[in-house]
Amino acid sequence: MSKLLADSALQNLILTATGQTLYMVALSLGIAIAVGVPTGVLLVISTPGHILPRPRLHAILGSIINTGRSIPFVILLFLLMPLTKVLVGVSIGTKGAIFPLAVAAIPFVARIVETSLQELDPGVIEAAQSMGASPLQIITKVLLPEAWPALILGFTLTAINLVGYSAMAGAIGGGGLGDIAIRYGYQRFRNDVLLETVVILIILVQITQSLGNKLALRASRGQRRIN
Amino acid sequence: MIEVKNLGKDFITPQGKLTALRNISFTVTKGEVFGIMGPSGAGKSTLVRCLNFLERPTSGTVRVAGQDLATLNPRELARARQQIGMIFQHFNLLKLKTVAQNIAFPLEIAQWPREDIKKRVAELLDIVGLTDKARAYPHQLSGGQKQRVGIARALACRPRLLLSDEATSALDTETTQSILELLQHINRDLGVTIVIISHELAVIQQISHRVAVLSEGKLVEIGPAADIFTRPHATATKRLITMNSPAQGTRPLRGGAQPALAKRGVI
Numbered sequence: 001m002s003k004l005l006a007d008s009a010l011q012n013l014i015l016t017a018t019g020q021t022l023y024m025v026a027l028s029l030g031i032a033i034a035v036g037v038p039t040g041v042l043l044v045i046s047t048p049g050h051i052l053p054r055p056r057l058h059a060i061l062g063s064i065i066n067t068g069r070s071i072p073f074v075i076l077l078f079l080l081m082p083l084t085k086v087l088v089g090v091s092i093g094t095k096g097a098i099f100p101l102a103v104a105a106i107p108f109v110a111r112i113v114e115t116s117l118q119e120l121d122p123g124v125i126e127a128a129q130s131m132g133a134s135p136l137q138i139i140t141k142v143l144l145p146e147a148w149p150a151l152i153l154g155f156t157l158t159a160i161n162l163v164g165y166s167a168m169a170g171a172i173g174g175g176g177l178g179d180i181a182i183r184y185g186y187q188r189f190r191n192d193v194l195l196e197t198v199v200i201l202i203i204l205v206q207i208t209q210s211l212g213n214k215l216a217l218r219a220s221r222g223q224r225r226i227n
Numbered sequence: 228m229i230e231v232k233n234l235g236k237d238f239i240t241p242q243g244k245l246t247a248l249r250n251i252s253f254t255v256t257k258g259e260v261f262g263i264m265g266p267s268g269a270g271k272s273t274l275v276r277c278l279n280f281l282e283r284p285t286s287g288t289v290r291v292a293g294q295d296l297a298t299l300n301p302r303e304l305a306r307a308r309q310q311i312g313m314i315f316q317h318f319n320l321l322k323l324k325t326v327a328q329n330i331a332f333p334l335e336i337a338q339w340p341r342e343d344i345k346k347r348v349a350e351l352l353d354i355v356g357l358t359d360k361a362r363a364y365p366h367q368l369s370g371g372q373k374q375r376v377g378i379a380r381a382l383a384c385r386p387r388l389l390l391s392d393e394a395t396s397a398l399d400t401e402t403t404q405s406i407l408e409l410l411q412h413i414n415r416d417l418g419v420t421i422v423i424i425s426h427e428l429a430v431i432q433q434i435s436h437r438v439a440v441l442s443e444g445k446l447v448e449i450g451p452a453a454d455i456f457t458r459p460h461a462t463a464t465k466r467l468i469t470m471n472s473p474a475q476g477t478r479p480l481r482g483g484a485q486p487a488l489a490k491r492g493v494i
Contacts, residue, residue, distance in 0.1 A: 121317075121319065123315060123317055123319035124319050124320070124321060124322075126281060126315075126319065127313070127315060127319035127320075127380075128332075128336070129281060129308075130279055130281060130308060130311070130312075130313040130390075131308060131309065131313075131332070131333040131336050131337075131380075131384075132304070132305035132306060132307070132308035132309040132333075132336060132337070133305070133336045134301070134305060137336055141332070141335065141336070142321065145321075145323060145324075146321060146322060146323055148323065149323075219323070220323070221322075221323050221364050222364065222366075222367075223322060223323075223364070223366050
């Protein structure tokens, strides 16, 4: 440990890598939410018997999401490389990792939105319909606000998964803590570096989870059970 | 106020076609309290949902305030629904919104100006006697208070018609009484026409001017409440009334016999 602490250049690298990890997770989470939430909402409301039943669209969306979720992230990373290159300009590095991370998280977010919205009492939706609410009003004034605490917890879960996935982005030189752990910790036999990155990752996950819990609790307006 | 003609409703289930309502016709006059009773499974909830098109009838017509609901496009139907309030057995309040926000909700949907909403919510809180609970959340309220919020919300857009779907069935005797009194006040003093469905005969008997009896999806009897309960004609009505009052005849809820029966699963 003492040898490592003396090694200030390496410490700087780890600091930068922590920043890269946060950057990758935050940006890909943002994209995943922006695309995943509307997808999840569409998946729910298109269910037969829901506010905008479209059975075929529902089935198609469902199978797209399942396909996305069944590809292991390491494989997705390489599979998407050509597309990443076209879209982002580069297919490697921190920037190159954000696109595949977002793609991996979108179907996950969509399913989380689906389960959160399905847990809502159908009676509340019926009440809104009886007041003459349009489907859009039901989405923006009933479904999303009422599911908000559950959604926050779902986004927290997604963020934590993304921390894990982002470590794999080291495989394409994505930078971040995973990259440091592989290149310094594993390949140069620096077990101390390996340990330090793991400790930082644990701390990141803990902070994310307790922040998410706190926000969800506040959003649930003092109800004991969220949702 | 309401004109229902030859109404039928089929549900398509995996087991095949299920006929919930067949050939139902009746009218509800402006200003009356119209009760619909029948055993569970008779189609009461489906029928009341056909009155605001939460369920679309398979056949027949439903006219509310002169409008044939089937001819309306979605926007027109939304506007028509704003003039038809509805209250529910399980209240169906927004859990994460305060009492005041719940009452404001239909007004937001109808896109009232913010200032008007504020004024109207204060009025409504006063009507249902919950002014001191304006900032409470539903989970902090009793069942009766929740239903009062439901009633205030249903009345928000000043509807001329209120549909009540088993609104007292989740409440105890005393609370049921106070909710019925509130509904009577709304009918008498605000001139709102009320259609109330309930499997609790005492509720129907106490509040309705006229009553329709539903059995196996068919309307078997209709008439003034006094006649239906004292001189029932249809076999289904007779059965319903005797089954609900083996010893004492039908008495108002205050008698206390009904909840005991309910506990035994008779009602």
